[in-house]
Amino acid sequence: MAAYKRSRKRVDAAIRKSGIVVVMNRNHVKTPEHMVTTMWLVYQAGFMAECTFRIDAGIIKEAMAELRSKREQCPAYNPFILGVGSVINPAELDAAFEMGFDLVVAPANVMGGYGVGQEFVKLCRQAEVFCAPAVFTPTELQYFIERPDGLEPDAIKVFPADTHGPGGVKALLAPYVRERHAGRIIMPTGGVNRETGPKYQQAISSAGFTPVLGMSSPLELVAKANRPGDAELIRESLNSFKASFNPYQG
Numbered sequence: 001m002a003a004y005k006r007s008r009k010r011v012d013a014a015i016r017k018s019g020i021v022v023v024m025n026r027n028h029v030k031t032p033e034h035m036v037t038t039m040w041l042v043y044q045a046g047f048m049a050e051c052t053f054r055i056d057a058g059i060i061k062e063a064m065a066e067l068r069s070k071r072e073q074c075p076a077y078n079p080f081i082l083g084v085g086s087v088i089n090p091a092e093l094d095a096a097f098e099m100g101f102d103l104v105v106a107p108a109n110v111m112g113g114y115g116v117g118q119e120f121v122k123l124c125r126q127a128e129v130f131c132a133p134a135v136f137t138p139t140e141l142q143y144f145i146e147r148p149d150g151l152e153p154d155a156i157k158v159f160p161a162d163t164h165g166p167g168g169v170k171a172l173l174a175p176y177v178r179e180r181h182a183g184r185i186i187m188p189t190g191g192v193n194r195e196t197g198p199k200y201q202q203a204i205s206s207a208g209f210t211p212v213l214g215m216s217s218p219l220e221l222v223a224k225a226n227r228p229g230d231a232e233l234i235r236e237s238l239n240s241f242k243a244s245f246n247p248y249q250g
Helices: 008-018 032-044 057-072 090-099 117-126 138-145 161-176 197-206 217-225 231-244
Strands: 020-023 048-052 082-085 103-105 130-132 155-158 185-188 213-215
Touching: 008 020, 008 048, 008 130, 008 185, 020 217, 032 048, 032 057, 032 217, 032 231, 048 103, 057 082, 057 090, 090 117, 117 130, 117 138, 130 155, 138 155, 138 161, 155 161, 161 185, 161 197, 185 197, 185 213, 197 213, 217 231
Parallel strands: 020 048, 020 213, 048 082, 082 103, 103 130, 155 185
Antiparallel strands: none
C-alpha cells in the first residue's frame, strides 16, 4: 500500500460531507486508548473528530500512532480525517504536522502572538494540511477573506460563536457576501449545540457560505457521566445526538 499523503482537497470534501466537527477535550480523553476509541467511533458515526491540545501532548502522540494506522486502512471514498485544535503557537503547529494530523484549527487569527495569520496558512499549505484559523471581529474576517496574496485559509472558524449568536454571525458575514466567496466554509464554535446548531446553519447558509459546526454536543453523555473512552456510551451519545439534531434544510 502506498504511503499516506495528506490532502487539503480530501479534507475539504470530507468536512463538507460531515457538516460537523466533534470537538474532544479532557472530559472525553484521559488515555491514548480513550482518544483512539472516541475518534474512531466519531468517524464511524459519519462525523469528523478534532482532539485539542488541552489534552496532554503525550497522550495525543501515543494515540496518533494507532490512529494513523487506522487511517491508512480506510477507503478513499470515506477517508478517516484526523483533526487537532486549540493550536496556539508554532511549537504546537510543528507537533501537529509531525504527528500526522490532516486538519489544524486555531482559536485566533495569529499564532499566539508569535506570527501573523498568513504565516499559519502558508505553513499549513506547505504541509498539505487543511487549516481553520478563528476570527471574532469584522477586521479579523477581512484579514482572511480578502487577501491579495491568495493566502486565504481553507475554512474560517468563528470563535467564540456564542458571544455573537446566530444573528451576530450573520451580521458579521453580511458585508462579505460576494459571488467569489460563495460556498466558503464558516465554522462557528463555542456554545454551539444541538439546539443552536440549526440556527447557525441557517444564518451562515443564508449569506451564501457553507456552515460546518464545531461542537462537543455529540459527546455530551460521555462528559456528563465522566466515562471517557466508554465505547458503549460514546455510541449511545452519538446516536442520541443524531436522533435529536434537526439540521437546517434550506
